[in-house]
Amino acid sequence: MKRSERLVDMTKYLMERPHTLISLPFFAQRYGAAKSSISEDLAILKHTLAGNQDGILETVAGAAGGVRYIPYLGKEHAENYLEDLAVRVQDPKRILPGNFVYLSDILGNPQDLRQIGKLIATRYAYAKVDTVMTIETKGIALAQAVARYLNVPFVTARKRSKVTEGATVSVNYISSSLDRVSKMELPTRALPKGSNVLIVDDFMKGGGTLTGMQELVHEFEGSITGICVLCEADFDKEKLVSDYLSLIKIDQINQQEKVISSKPGNFLTETDFSRF
């Protein structure tokens, strides 16, 4: 196979398997090429990704070595996307009763999910994440998008007992949007004991749901690598969690005057984009 064809196939192969170590001999055999040629191919790939600030090709030396594609966005990409997203979020038509915000169009759009997934995966690219966790319903799209770029499984906590899940572990939490005690649960088999968990959710008001997920992780003897939400409502009340990132921060919602204002959240300032 010619270099040009190898490069097409290799790019596709690596992009479909983020964070997975692929050995040079594997590629050498796949293309019937010398390892030195493969090394040259990979140098081109690495260089091109870095030039666009859109992905890192990491080389691991030694006998057990190879290459690994890390989805990783540069700061400028992140700023541009989040500033654009903040403008789209502050559309008064999005305001829903109870100071909620309609985001289902964004969370159902593959191109937004690609950008959002890649952004959050950039932040945790070099952290320990075994599993992404969210709670039904709207967080699922976000969890799946992040899991795709970290290439780890995601699990979904559920708010009601379902007969169709088998054995579960459940915790109580204070749903601060509703000011009442609720229950969430996760099937026992969904999360191996001792996992490193990244918690994500679509919308955060008081943070009660996030504390529930934190407790759920602890019940599974796991560790929390981070907490990241798409939108944070920053006008409402005291937050029950402190150590979290938000992509978008909503400063105010006034339903009567149909005003909503938002801007990029602390994600931008709290993320180290310097790996390029």
Added chain:
Amino acid sequence: MKRSERLVDMTKYLMERPHTLISLPFFAQRYGAAKSSISEDLAILKHTLAGNQDGILETVAGAAGGVRYIPYLGKEHAENYLEDLAVRVQDPKRILPGNFVYLSDILGNPQDLRQIGKLIATRYAYAKVDTVMTIETKGIALAQAVARYLNVPFVTARKRSKVTEGATVSVNYISSSLDRVSKMELPTRALPKGSNVLIVDDFMKGGGTLTGMQELVHEFEGSITGICVLCEADFDKEKLVSDYLSLIKIDQINQQEKVISSKPGNFLTETDFSRF
């Protein structure tokens, strides 16, 4: 930019935007290259994808022309994956009370979702699909995976009234697993009138949920392009829908004897893989 670098970037660019027409002048400008060079690049890309039976690069001639990347898997890939998946599904540990099957690990695995999404997108690659529809909770991962490869939005019907959705349209349906009348709904703004909708779901027993989604599409004056489920339970009862595809068919479940048997569903025989 050299051809080798162009090929890496072009592969990535097209893969991230399935079913989107990209003009030759766009690439020519992006790389500062002649249109004839870009044409040669694209011929290499097309040839490589076709050789692997993993994607079609479609050329659209004329002034408004360009190229379009169509995620499309060859028959052999489909057979291999579904046969492997069927074996994984027929693990007695998956049997849940009520003859349900635990599939959350598969529906939470990015590599499975990639294959499943690509497979279903292959079947509907040349059909009219404006939106993918599913119902919460476990269908969401499937809908998102398919939507990603068709590059269209997906919407999620909900089973309970939520105050946080704004105006909704609701329908009643017979949940045949539970033999009772239930309600599902979709926000009015979620689906434009007259959309062509692909309905997907994770698990089908009697098909009652699918009839509910069909009715929901009709309430939005839409058309149904197809119905596709991941797993079909083929031992249970009469189906309420007839025209559907299943990737996996479960022939029998015996909870007491811990036996479950499954095989690829009618998806394989009903899909035309001949576009290669």
